[in-house]
Amino acid sequence: MTLEEKVISIIMEQLDVTREECVAEASFIDDLGADSLDLVELIMEMEETFDVQIADNELEKIRTIKDVFEFLKSRGTVWQE
Amino acid sequence: MKNRVVITGMGAVTPLGNSVAETWEGICRGKSGIGRLTKFDCTAHETRIAGELKDFDPLRFVNKKELRRLDDFIIYALAAAEMALADAGLASGAAEGERTGVIIGSAIGGLATIEKEKEAIFLGGPRKMSAFTIPAVLANLASGHVSIRFGAKGPIGCSVTACSSGACAIGDAVRLIAEGHADCMIAGGVEAAVTPLCVAGFNAMRALSKRNEEPEKASRPFDRDRDGFVIGEGCGIVILEALPRALDRGTRICGEIAGYGNTSDAFHMAAPPPGHEGAVRCMQAALRDAGMEAAGIDYINAHGTSTPLNDAYETEAIKTVFGEHTRRLAVSSTKSMTGHLLGAAGGIETIFCMKAIDTGMLPPTINLDHPDPTCDLDYVPHQARKAAIRTAMSNTFGFGGVNAVLIVKKFEE
Helix, strand or coil: CCCCHHHHHHHHHHHHCCCCCCCCCCCCCCCCCCHHHHHHHHHHHHHHCCCCCCCCHHHHCCCCHHHHHHHHCCCCCCCCC | CCEEEEEEEEEEEECCCCCCCHHHHHHHHHHHCCEEECCCCCCCCCEEEEEECCCCCHHCCCCHHHHHCCCCHHHHHHHHHHHHHCCCCCCCCCCCCCCCEEEEEEECCHHHHHHHHHHHHHHHHHCCCCHHHHHHHHCHHHHHHHHHHHCCCEECCCCCHHHHHHHHHHHHHHHHCCCCCCCEEEEEEEECCCCCHHHHHHHHHCCCCCCCCCCHCCCCCCCCCCCCCCCCCEEEEEEEHHHHHHHHCCCCCCEEEEEEEEEEEECCCCCHHHHCCCCCCCCHHHHHHCCCHHCCCCEEEEECCCCCHHHHHHHHHHHHHHHHHHHCEEEECCCHCEEEEEEHHHHHHHHHHHHHHHHHHHHEECCCCEEECCCCCEEEEECCCCCCCEEEEEEEEECCCEEEEEECCCCCC
8 A cells, every 4th residue: 555545535434435536536524524623633643644744834725635645755755564 | 380391292103113103113013223333443442333213224314424523312312302202293383482492312422423522523633624613522412403494482401410310300390390381392312422432431430231142132121130220312302392382282291290300319329329319308309299109109110220239229219219109110121122211211102101001911021031130020021012001200310419300190180
């Protein structure tokens, strides 16, 4: 499973959405039905899974699935499973 | 002139079934809903039995995302409210609006979530706390989620009055309609506190039965061998409407809430006062509110917890209030079958009173093999009994010295 696939599997589980809905440009709030608390919970799950810390000011910049990919890559996160 | 208030719908999830119909069938068969405690590993606990829901499928009522973020007590309330609204013919958005309110009481709220998140903070530190912790814990969030789901924008509240929570919720809701603040209220009680902390806490008080080897015989109100109550979980919700609105809608009317009494013992945090004088005054207050004489009551659904103190004191209080009429009264404790649902008790037991009137069937007190000499009323032992009754009283008494009594009546124009 690639990093992208892992991120999407977490999103599907946390937000109860389908694989088809999880396109890179999908906005968590506008397209995936998340509210601000869902987003906090989702980020906690990412931090736990990928062993990174996401500060609140960085959190504000994360709006779409692509933003998560880019954030994790900027931290040099790799995933292999 | 106060509005008359009628019940037009009922919904419940209980240890006897996942609907009012299934639960009532169990009651009429004198079935016990008590079994081995399965919700957590209770090996180290003194009490290892409980009245848990069985085969309850939360996904019938919430989606997977909600299932993760909501405490069980909120899910049980959503389930019972949905069934109650459907029963009242208000399923398709007709409950919406500013004249519909919600009061669902709970003694403890989201205790399971508190315990889970305490472990998370203990093991992982404060950053491991879920963002859904607080909204899953607050006791008023059962009312909150029901109002959101069904669009009820009128008065909202949550009575937190221990084992009287459900009865206080219904009583307060009745008053809101009677005084014209709302036309319809979704009201009742809910509890989901079969948790390590709750069981250990009640055990520390010596309040729970320890008859672990015979779960179905553990709740035995008024019996000489009773040794405490059995904790249960579930929810009972009624739809209350102002009589003119119910008549306008042409909906089926189950019955009327004729009176509500609420008093405080001002005596002790857990024990009733001598003669249970707070309960006496409460039953009298409910009768006054209903404009009825004591002789007008046909059946009492007792608080009847199966604790040594309650059952003897409640019996004495009933004799004080009803005098000569006591020997014509049928009194039973459905907790012998459901266990004690704490804050939900008043919700489900109001429903049982309504069903007793509606079906002409008196619920039994099971396990009453050897009545305590101090408990000498007609408790409808072992088996349900046919009887044409018009009025029923539901007693609930809670820690903190709370007493709440409701009177339910057959509907007559």
